[in-house]
Amino acid sequence: MTKQFIALLFVLFMVACGKETFQSKPSLTIKSISSTLIPPGSDLLINMRLTDKEGDFVDTIWVRKTTTRCAQSNFVDSFLYRIPAETPRTRNFDGEVVVTFTYAIELQPRCNRNDTATFSFWMKDKKGNKSDTAKTQPIILRR
Numbered sequence: 538m539t540k541q542f543i544a545l546l547f548v549l550f551m552v553a554c555g556k557e558t559f560q561s562k563p564s565l566t567i568k569s570i571s572s573t574l575i576p577p578g579s580d581l582l583i584n585m586r587l588t589d590k591e592g593d594f595v596d597t598i599w600v601r602k603t604t605t606r607c608a609q610s611n612f613v614d615s616f617l618y619r620i621p622a623e624t625p626r627t628r629n630f631d632g633e634v635v636v637t638f639t640y641a642i643e644l645q646p647r648c649n650r651n652d653t654a655t656f657s658f659w660m661k662d663k664k665g666n667k668s669d670t671a672k673t674q675p676i677i678l679r680r
Contacts, residue, residue: 567672575677576679598618600613
């Protein structure tokens with residue numbers, strides 16, 4: 538009975554530890570969003586966790602804005618956010634990325650009405666491994 542219990546604990550420990558292992562492809566996960574209701578003049582801050590087993594992630598984070606009511610507001614861009622060159626690229630990298638969107642530039646609806654948007658983020662590493670896409674919950678953009 539005791540050996541079975543110890544074996545069970547070992548298996549549970551290995552499964553639990555396996556969840557925290559880093560992958561070869563970079564990983565972006567959204568930790569927090571400053572608000573889901575953005576009035577005119579307000580910024581939106583999105584806090585994400587970045588992990589990468591080899592630490593060979595590139596500096597570019599791709600962003601896609603998708604709206605529900607105003608297609609003119611949609612975009613896909615790679616120039617909005619760059620990870621600073623001085624960020625150490627270490628094995629088992631685990632860091633925080635904060636992306637800020639400015640109302641007048643990226644958030645303001647291009648149509649003359651309120652809109653709802655989601656933001657999707659992804660990146661690659663030097664070997665071409667692409668991260669899964671991290672996606673925000675719907676964010677209401679007031680006009």
